Amino acid sequence: MHPLLTRPRQLGLYLLAWIPLAGVLVYLLESGGLSLGEATALTVPLCLVYAFVCLAAWYPCRATPLEKSGFVKLLATHLTTAAVLGTYWTYQAKELAIGLAHFWPRFTGLDARLAKHFPLLWITGVLLYLMSVTFHYVLLAEQASREAQERALQARVLARDAELKALRAQVNPHFLFNCLHSVSALTSSDAGKAREMCILLADFLRTTLRLGGKETITLEEELALVRGYLAIEKVRFGVRLRMEEDVAKNVTETLIPPLLLQPLVENAIRHGIANLPEGGVIRLSAEEKANVVSILVENSFDPESPAPLKTGLGLDNIRQRLDTRYGAEASISVRTDGNRFQVSLRFPAHQNGVRA
């Protein structure tokens, strides 16, 4: 189906473009000796029908794409069609003139007077068709570029989805192994505690799976996950692990990508607390000011311990996720201050899918 036939607005514009063409034809016929009335009575129905006939150029144009078809083939296809249609259009003009002359006394003899204009009509028909061919090639090119744009956009969306999926934080297997080892140790010494730890671990894993599949979650949900995670690590580290939380009321409902903070807290333990014989404090604070959410995760660490080789990966992952979602509006920065290690995140505040 021709694309214009499904779009009334564009079809209307196309037909409008025929009005000046019809005007030119009226002028030519009038200056050739016909009266204005005769020229108009001939031209209007002729052009109206021919406008639709010329839409047929769509098919040969599509069948002989400009960039892929040889010059000879292009010329042969379109000139042949143009000659046939020009003849058809002249023949129609003749029939119309006969009809008019027959039914309206004021047009008597029109068919005879028109006869000397047949070459003009034929040439007009050919040219009009060739104009239509040009128009259709433009239309095809425009359509192709729009499709390419759509495909590119589609590809970008798919790539972004795939990227987010790949970046989705995974539960660290070593965390699991260590937990299971703790449970195993507790089974003989404190069965109740072992059971409690199993339940904590199950809750954490279930929440991770549930939240991890979502596009965004509220900060409160993430914090609940982080608390669950810390409760488990507390069993392993005991008094060595201490936690402080300072989250402003206005920020708990803000939407964030899932598992954004849990990996930071995990790093804080692995590269901070776990390297300190006496342990230390993890401080998590969050606030929102002027539609920007700032989150700070701070932990004690041993400046003498070798630079962790793997923290970079976790941070890179978070950086990429923020970047994919917020672009230049988000930032992540890392700094050390004596024996404090700080990671701060800043990104635009969103609530329930809309900008707060």
Added chain:
Amino acid sequence: MSGTTGKKIRAVIVDDEELARQMLREFLSGHSEIEIAAECANGFEAVKAVTELKPDLVFLDIQMPKLDGFEVLELIGTERAIIFVTAYDEYAIRAFDIHAVDYLLKPFGAERFEIALQRARQRLGGKLPSPTELSSSARPPSQPLERIVVRDGTRVFIIPVAKLDYAEAQDDYVALATGGKKHLKQQTISSLESALDSSRFLRIHRSYIVNLERVTKVEPYSKDNHVVVLSDGTQLPVSRSGYARLRDFLDQARAK
């Protein structure tokens, strides 16, 4: 040793997690021939305990505060039977490279533990392999050394490589010069050289490795001989081949 009655196997448990130590205690409680000589929660304690108590068997965690398991091992030597206990499987190859008796992956059960213990008894009963050049094998080859651990009696010093001014070979030892002090470490200068980042440290002489950031100038000393002058004024001899390497390095640095 295990065969002789009356002589107990003395073991030290090293793990920063109380629950993990508790588990080993529990598994060992059924073995009257094994005596737990000490429990340590970090690398420093481990070096101190092993040096003072000279146990036969060490259960060693890898990820620990202060010194990791491999650094501890580098300082205590391989005269003892070592059983690594860790949740990380990626160190297994390194562990066997340095002749660890076994490598227990957390979580493990009593049966697996018994196998490890059996291997330890065999090792202790047989001849121990001679101590190997630990520092070079106890480190993935792709990754340059970031810090050097040195033991002086039961005290442990950690020298970040950035703070190492130069190293000097002294028989079986290297003297590590840092901030005007020298620490002796049992290691050959060649193995130290191969462990250090070659873009930051250069072997300028059969007996010397220098931290290139400390070098302020190179001066002729006699015909065919040169010395480098460090920022604190120390002069170190440069051999002919060392001088060629130094020139290559300076040319490359200039090219960048």
